[in-house]
Amino acid sequence: MGKYRFIDEVSIIVEGGKGGDGAVHFRREKYMPKGGPDGGDGGRGGNVYFVGSSSLYSLLDFKYRRYYKAEDGENARGDLNGRKGEDLYIPVPIGTVILDEDTGEIIGEILEKGQEILVARGGEGGLGNKHFAISTARSPSKRTLGKPGEKRRIRLILKVLADVGLVGFPNVGKTSLLNALTGTGAKVGDWEFTTLSPNLGVIRSPYCEITVGDIPGIIEGASEGRGLGLEFLKHLDRVRMLMFVLDGTRDPIRQYEVLVREIGKFRGEILEKPRIVVLNKIDLLDEIPNLPFEFFPVSAKIGEGIEEIRKTLINLLCLQG
Template sequence: MAIPTFVDRVTLHASGGNGGHGCASVHREKFKPLGGPDGGNGGHGGSVILKVDGGLTTLVDFHRQSHRRAENGQPGKGGHANGANGDDIVLAVPDGTVVTDADTGEQLADLTGDGTEVVIAAGGRGGLGNAALASSARKAPGFALLGEEGESRTVTLELKVVADVGLVGFPSAGKSSLVAAISRARPKIADYPFTTLVPNLGVVVAGDTTYTVADVPGLIEGASEGRGLGHDFLRHIERCAAIVQVLDCATFEPGRDPVTDLDVIEAELAAHGGLEDRPRLVALNKVDVPDGHELAEIAKPELEARGLQVFEISTKSGVGLQALSFAMAAIVRERRATLPPPVPPRIVIRPEPVAGADEFTVGRENELWRVRGVKPERWVRQTDFGNPEAVGYLADRLNRIGIEDKLLELGARAGDGVAIGGADAVVFDFAPQIDIGAEILSRRGEDQRFAEERPAAVRRRAKDRAYHAARADDAYEAGAAHDGEDVEGGDRSDDE
């Protein structure tokens, strides 16, 4: 199957890179059995970014490759070595690309202007190593935080051509010929309907005004309901400042005339919606044909009676093209004068918001208490539940922001199930005010290893005590023997 060269609607599956895990390491050096924690942090995962490239006119690259994933962050290492951040993926899109969440239908961004960018799939945060988790109370954490998974999202990219003037009309009305006559664009032109299969853009210079003109594949009756090609491309005139109705005055089809064609096209534009406020110009084309000139003379008064500005033109002979191009330029100038001045690019620093009392919510769901919130759910994802010390650290963090107090306030009892998160929640048994902390034989949040004597020191002191006790016993026995000798000597003197 051939891949088209012009694609204006695609579905993109984007995944940010996962964050690297933090490292739990202790500095080891001779004669320093407790050198302190030195585990580094994991690197952040890369993000998937869309950026406008003014040189692109199609989304065909995403038609060929619709799955994109950024690089994962590297894990931390010992010796305070942090993991490398994953590289971002910057995807170039044409000017005028609309980004919509495919699952919810929410519009995420309308990318207009060269260099405009948006992050559609953020990378996961890297986990902290035990060196970063150390504190005055927890001097040597035996755990590290896990890296977070990157965001995954399916988006729909829809291209809406950014043009100042849009040309609409029936097939073979001469729209492509008009673009070729007033600009340097060279679209495909032939004498059969639906020659134009993709929108064509042309740059027109009228006096000191330069603007762009786009022609849309021919509209027929029922285009808004899917007939023909116009339905698929009507979106490309949504950004236009003006609409030019190109009417064929030399058609051989029975039952057609400029006024009837205009009514049909206006009905299709109204069915599409969103174009009622655009100013209209009418171009009666092919007046170089004798019958066409007569038909234009008949239709022009009726169209002007509707308040429309009408131009008799011929893309072959050039009649009326200059007047039409300057009329389009006047509308474009008027539209541009109403737009706000462009804002110069600047660096915007957005600090993280300070969390308040609404940083989590607690609710009752059947037999469970469910806790939702950005912080609690992120902390759960970062916890290694195979490490009791890490679980105790999680309990300390949850208690610090008041979750335990909130549960008690709402009537939770010991042993109740508490779920933190949504569909992939982690369920705990509620155990308030219990020492489930990060260190065995210590309170939560404290580390007693530096307060305890090392086994080698205990053994050495025991040996010292035994040695000194033995010395004391030997001295006592020696003293007792000496005292006995003195007594016996005294007895002998008495016998003598």
């Protein structure tokens, strides 16, 4: 499906820090060359957590780094306890499901910013010899070593919002097109900014099902946060391909350019996803214009050109894998 592969699943290894070792040490007192045992305890190893981040939208970073370990606890030194190892917080995008790769168990799902899920515990610190001062052994030199941290293979899955995301300015006919393609029955002409959640529909074919998301309209300046622009734009990170919807009656070349610019400014990576361009409202045009990019001329209103898009999507997403 083109050069871009959506990174929505990765496998990594996480490991808690090792506990520090306990120490052997004897109390030093002025008139007693060798006092009782007072060796300190090792610090416990750091834990590993995943934490929800609202500025990440893909699992791409994990493609380059596969191993994450929290800090080890410090060994005790003499009668001083070792310091605890720092916990490690690994940021992941909202919508990330965390599984244990070996058991298949779902450990949890990150649903909001700041949410933390513990995935690997640090090891316990070892005990110093002060814990082993029993009466039968007046000068015990027994202590224990720190335990290793928990090590787990983790699979992260970023739940995809939709296979195809409809992108365009308000009123170009995105919702109408969604209805024409999928028969969803979403409300046409709905005020764009009242809801942040896209309408979803499904194209069913004998080969597979394709989900289509009607993403609320982008406006110029969206990448700078105008008109809730960023909230809308980030949905695009969770679709496999884009469908630009242009209004044929309103300077489509400029619409196309602004869409590319706003998306590119938001996150250039999204533009590497495969996309098709739809010129809508051709029922209002005298003739189909010549545009400097490939496009599908359609009318969502009278249903013209819809079948061609459906076939193309099935071909791209179901048959070519």
